[in-house]
Amino acid sequence: MKAEVFLPDDYRPAEDEPFMNDRQLEYFRRKLLAWKADLLDDSKSTIEGLQGSSRNIPDAADRAxxxxxxxxxxxTRDRQRKLVSKIDSALRRIGEGEYGYCEATGEPISLKRLDARPIATFSLEAQEKHERREKVHRDD
Structure with a gap:
């Protein structure tokens, strides 16, 4: 078991510290866990809302x-479910020491990109290349 990492409330990963050091990993782990908790809360209220709104509406336009x-x-719920799965995958990569590195090149993913999209698995350049390749194949 790793020792607890102290993380000040105002901590932000910086380019001038070692990449994916314990503080950065803890920062992203907490960010991912908070995001996951928000999504799960949203889905719980969505389910409760759907269960509570199953009523018979006589007007066809209102029913539609x-x-x-x-x-x-x-x-939306299905997108959130997929997102939770990607968050779980990112948390697993943190545990395995693979988080923050591009799946295509093995190079570090920029901290700015990870902060904006903590589930990113590709560097910006590799993601753009991947999307261009996908677009070409989709147009076939």
Whole structure:
């Protein structure tokens, strides 16, 4: 078991410290856990809202509107579920010492990118290349 890492409330990872040191890893771990907790809270309230709104609406337009709202909620919920899975994967990479490194090149992912998107698995350059390749194959 690793020793607890002290992290001041105002800590932000900096380029002038060793990449993915214990403080940076703890910062991203906490950020990911907080994000996951928010998503799970949102999904809990979505489920409660969907359960509470199953009522018989006689007006067809109102019923269609309610069904559209429900479908949107369920799509959002599915995106959140996938996001929680990516967060879990990032947390696992932290535990395995692989977090912060590009899956394609093995190079460090910039701290700015990780701070903005802590589930990133590619450096910005590798992500752009990946998306260009995907776009080419999608257009076939």
């Amino acid at each position: 509107s309610e069904e559209t709202d429900r479908a949107l909620e369920l799509r």
